[in-house]
Structure formats: structure tokens, C-alpha cells
Amino acid sequence: MPRITAPTVAEHRSRRLEALLEAGRELVTEGGPDALTLANLAKRVGLSRPSLYEYFRSREDLAAAIVEDELPRWTALVAESLGGEAPLAEKLTSYVQMQLELMRDGRHAAAVALSAHALPEDARQRIRDGHQRLLEPLVDxxxxAGVAEPRLRAMLIQGIVESANRLPVPDGTALVAVTVDQILHGIDTK
Structure with missing residues (x-):
């Protein structure tokens, strides 16, 4: 019989699931998406493969679980970056800075790499739904602030941030400043 390491079975399973997801993220961060297999995860955490099937039916199920686990954390960070009574420009600066930091974080990179792999359609839909919820704090x-077409503008802002993330710019402070300036003012030709 497996040893329970928490006051309740439910808490034990919850802690074990957290540890499995974290170990899965580490595998992807260290070895790329192909390193994420149930066999590698079992080795990493010291469980048998059959024990993992209690948590994940397949590698794809594991990959989807890792991505889905990150989305609420990201949504909370986005909402926090936009909170308070600051002017819109300050909120957008905070949003861009937080998003760029998040995108360069190893956890995000692992989730993005996994999302690009073949996942079942139901998992892809749950991830798309999670990304829509991620945009809601910016839309709100x-x-x-009275901005016209807030959903469309939020999608455009997010597109600019994602593009900025791909630039090989070493100075993050300058990247945030120029990205926010582009969002707020576009290109001033005067």
C-alpha cells in the first residue's frame, strides 16, 4: 500500500499532482518537449509508470495538464499588474513588463513548447479558453478607461507584446518602454 504523506488522501493526491506537474515542467525546461514522457517522469519522481496512470492517461494528458495548471497563475498575475487606481499608461506599462517577464520565465517556455505539440482537441480547446480568460483583465x-473596441485592442496589445518578446533585445527596460510607447502612441511621424 502506498504511503500517504498528508493528513488526508485528497491532500496527498493534490500534493503529488503538484509535484508531478513541477517535475514535468522541469523535464521540458531541461530537455525540450520530447523529454516529457511518462517513463522519464516516473524516473524523475520515483514512481512506477502504472502509478502515474492514476494522474495522467497519456503523455498528451500530462502535457495538457501542465499548460492548464499554469493558466490560472498567469491570469492572476495579469490581473494584479492591471489593478489599482493608476492611470492607464502606468497600468499598461506594468502589464507589458509583467507579460515580458512571464514570457521569458522557464515555466512559460515549457508550457508554450508543450502547446505546440500534438494535443487532443479537447485539451487544445481548454487551453484556448484559458488564454481567453487571460485576456479578460486587459479587456476590462x-x-x-473608456477605450473603444476594448476586446479588439486587447488582442492587438497582446500581439505587440508577443512580438516584442521574440526580439533579441538585451535591455528589457528599453523594450518595455518602446513597446508601451508603440501601444499608446503608434509611430509619431512629426
């Missing part, structure tokens, strides 16, 4: 902030 723009709407509260």
Missing part, C-alpha cells in the same frame, strides 16, 4: 481595464 481598457473598457473601464
Amino acid at each position: 481595464t481598457l473598457a473601464d
